[in-house]
Amino acid sequence: MMLRFVIAAAVISGAVTFTAAEAAAEKVFRRANDLSYGGKESLDPISATRFYEVNDMVYSRLVRQDDNGEPAPELATAWTSNDTATEWTIALQSGVTFHDGSAFDAADVKYTLERIKDPALESPLASVLDFIERVDVVDPATAKIVLSKPHAGLPLLLMDYRVRMIPEGSGASIAKTGIGTGPFKIESYDPEGQTVLVANEVYWEGSPKLDKIVFTAIPDSEARNQAMMAGQLNFNTLTLDQIPQFKDNPAFSVQNYPAGGWFGLVFRTDTAPYTDARIRKAMRIPVDRAEMMKLMVGEGNGVTGCDQPVKANDPFRAPLDCPPDPEGAKKLLAEAGYPEGIDIEVHTADLEPGMVRFAEVYQQQAAKVGIRVKLTLAPSDGYWDDVWMKVPAAITSWSARPADQILNEAYRTGSAWNESYYANSAYDQILDKARATLDFAGARALYQEAQRILFEEGGTFIPYQQNGLRVLTSDVQGIKPLDEDYIRWHLVDLIPK
Numbered sequence: 001m002m003l004r005f006v007i008a009a010a011v012i013s014g015a016v017t018f019t020a021a022e023a024a025a026e027k028v029f030r031r032a033n034d035l036s037y038g039g040k041e042s043l044d045p046i047s048a049t050r051f052y053e054v055n056d057m058v059y060s061r062l063v064r065q066d067d068n069g070e071p072a073p074e075l076a077t078a079w080t081s082n083d084t085a086t087e088w089t090i091a092l093q094s095g096v097t098f099h100d101g102s103a104f105d106a107a108d109v110k111y112t113l114e115r116i117k118d119p120a121l122e123s124p125l126a127s128v129l130d131f132i133e134r135v136d137v138v139d140p141a142t143a144k145i146v147l148s149k150p151h152a153g154l155p156l157l158l159m160d161y162r163v164r165m166i167p168e169g170s171g172a173s174i175a176k177t178g179i180g181t182g183p184f185k186i187e188s189y190d191p192e193g194q195t196v197l198v199a200n201e202v203y204w205e206g207s208p209k210l211d212k213i214v215f216t217a218i219p220d221s222e223a224r225n226q227a228m229m230a231g232q233l234n235f236n237t238l239t240l241d242q243i244p245q246f247k248d249n250p251a252f253s254v255q256n257y258p259a260g261g262w263f264g265l266v267f268r269t270d271t272a273p274y275t276d277a278r279i280r281k282a283m284r285i286p287v288d289r290a291e292m293m294k295l296m297v298g299e300g301n302g303v304t305g306c307d308q309p310v311k312a313n314d315p316f317r318a319p320l321d322c323p324p325d326p327e328g329a330k331k332l333l334a335e336a337g338y339p340e341g342i343d344i345e346v347h348t349a350d351l352e353p354g355m356v357r358f359a360e361v362y363q364q365q366a367a368k369v370g371i372r373v374k375l376t377l378a379p380s381d382g383y384w385d386d387v388w389m390k391v392p393a394a395i396t397s398w399s400a401r402p403a404d405q406i407l408n409e410a411y412r413t414g415s416a417w418n419e420s421y422y423a424n425s426a427y428d429q430i431l432d433k434a435r436a437t438l439d440f441a442g443a444r445a446l447y448q449e450a451q452r453i454l455f456e457e458g459g460t461f462i463p464y465q466q467n468g469l470r471v472l473t474s475d476v477q478g479i480k481p482l483d484e485d486y487i488r489w490h491l492v493d494l495i496p497k
Contacts, residue, residue: 027494028212029476030233033191035219036351038382041191043178044171045164046116046123048416049385052161053215054195057489058099059164059180062090062109063155065486069313071155075104075165075181085150085438090143096204098167099178099185106143110135111168113145118171125162127415128405131435150436152443156402161485183208183490192217209478209493219380221353228252234476234494238469239353240298246471256301257481259468260311260400263296263358265346265461270421271392273342277457282332283344284461285325286369292361293464296354302466307458308451309398309406312465316403316444318451329369341370347387348395351380359395362461389419400465400483403447407431411454420459427453 033041033053041051045059064074078091096104113135116125133148145154157163165181166174178186181204184197195215199208216233218224228236229245238246238254246252267274267283274280289304296302303312306320333342348359356377363373378387388394396419401409408431409415413423427450434446454460468483478492 027210028214029210029235029492029494030214030216031235032218032224032227032233033195033215034221034224034351035191035217035381036384037191038385039192040382040385042175043186043189044175045162045166045180046121046125047175048122048124050162051191051195054178054186054197055164056161056182056485056487057184057197057213058178058182058186059166060096060182061159061161061163062092062165063158065159067480067482067486071159076158079155081152081154085152085154086147088145088147088154089138090145092141092143093204094141096181097202098181099200100167102167104165104167104181105140106137107140107168108165109143110137111171112165113163115166115171116163122416123162124409124415124417125160127412127417128157128160128409129163149432150438152438153402153404153435157405159402160405161399184210184213187212190217203490205488205490208490210489213489219351221350221355221380225353228471231473234473235479236471237353238471239357240296240301240469242353242471243469251474253472253474253476255468255470255472255479255481257468257470257483258313259483260313260465261468261483262309262398262462262465263352263355264309264396264398265359265362266394266396266419267459267461268389268392268421269423269459273336273338274392274459276336278332278336279338279342280457280459282329282336282369283366283371285322285332286329286371287362287365287461287463288324289322289463292365293466295361296358297464297466297469301469302464304464305462306455307460307462308454309401309410309460309462310403310447310451311400314403315440316447318448320452320455322455326369329371333370338370341372343372343374344393345374345376345391346393346395347376347378347391349378349380349383349387351383352397355395355397389417396460399485404431404435407447407450410460411450411458422454422459424453424457 037049040049042049045055061074062076063071066072075093076090081088116129131147131149133146136144138144183200183203185200187196187198189195197213201207224236227233246254293302306322310317348355350356359375409417411422413428430446430450434443437443475494475496477495
């Protein structure tokens with residue numbers, strides 16, 4: 001456990017060094033991983049503790065997102081459904097190989113998708129794709145996905161960053177080997193120290209321009225920022241107040257891009273006092289969401305919302321309005337037995353840029369109606385494994401997801417990542433109906449009704465969704481101002497200016 005702290009301290013002091021082999025490589029791209037799972041980061045793409053920064057680079061999906069967030073071919077070249085959307089036929093790329101040299105084909109698709117449902121794995125994806133009944137191998141280049149009930153939006157769900165293809169039968173070893181079909185392959189794996197990726201020279205879309213990508217574990221967000229300023233990293237995320245440190249420096253390039261990610265404050269609905277829906281709503285409605293967004297990310301750098309987890313440009317997002325309602329919050333608290341206000345404890349960590357500040361701004365806003373918030377700063381190292389979903393109230397963080405995915409993954413009864421432990425059979429039934437509705441307008445009405453239910457009685461406060469901010473060294477090329485899940489890593493290059 002000592003290694004991670006030595007690394008973080010070395011970064012702050014400017015003493016991080018690289019091996020002779022790394023230094024000799026022509027183009028080495030340097031990043032940090034946040035160690036948010038405390039060393040349990042897994043190379044298994046469906047693991048609840050996935051090594052997400054690395055997995056994006058070593059695996060491929062069937063369907064990727066294009067620059068507009070729409071489904072586009074990746075390992076799948078085309079997809080069609082039957083008239084009832086209960087069967088989807090997927091045509092596959094030919095000539096693709098895994099990092100171990102084995103050929104990718106429909107048997108790997110069958111194994112990968114059916115493995116997601118294994119209850120022993122406890123994958124968060126199980127609740128998202130539980131309607132996949134089986135996958136039939138039509139021939140090596142064709143797979144047929146058979147559903148237990150209709151779903152017209154299957155291609156959207158296959159874009160998920162965790163639906164990554166792995167070799168048939170590799171489940172027992174994939175968490176350590178990371179064998180995929182992606183542009184980079186694992187040379188060494190140590191999430192608490194350094195993880196090194198090397199170019200997959202036979203990558204099916206063309207050999208990567210970078211020779212290596214080196215990840216160094218740095219759990220603290222400010223330490224990562226200091227490492228970036230010292231020129232020890234090529235890529236890092238930013239907060240609004242960190243932009244001036246890089247904006248006018250020719251050694252760096254700052255990107256602001258539409259992302260749809262969000263911080264939230266999640267209350268466990270199975271734990272007092274948050275078992276009372278009146279208290280949950282009282283926690284959410286007194287806040288001036290526009291003011292909070294302005295303080296956190298600045299005007300024009302996000303979109304306010306009414307606790308909807310659905311991204312702003314999703315066609316199924318509900319058009320809700322929620323101006324600050326301090327008097328309504330006081331009334332709800334009084335009705336629930338707290339006429340003089342209430343004391344609560346909220347856990348947060350300096351894990352992602354802005355997480356602590358988000359909690360502080362909420363604390364200030366909530367105090368106006370007698371919600372007295374004690375903030376507890378938890379260690380960044382292992383926050384998602386040791387604090388999140390364990391304590392009654394905590395700061396959470398999500399990236400943008402399609403409506404069907406996030407509404408099921410984070411709020412369906414019993415879902416592995418139902419962080420608020422929300423349980424409502426009527427809500428679940430609405431989602432089932434939406435999935436089975438082939439008419440777009442009808443499905444939209446149902447998904448929007450589900451979001452209205454969450455605003456009235458849900459356990460998550462989501463005041464806004466923010467644009468992404470990142471900084472790159474000026475020699476980085478090939479990274480568009482888009483969310484990280486859109487980056488085509490084989491096209492990324494280092495070209496000194």
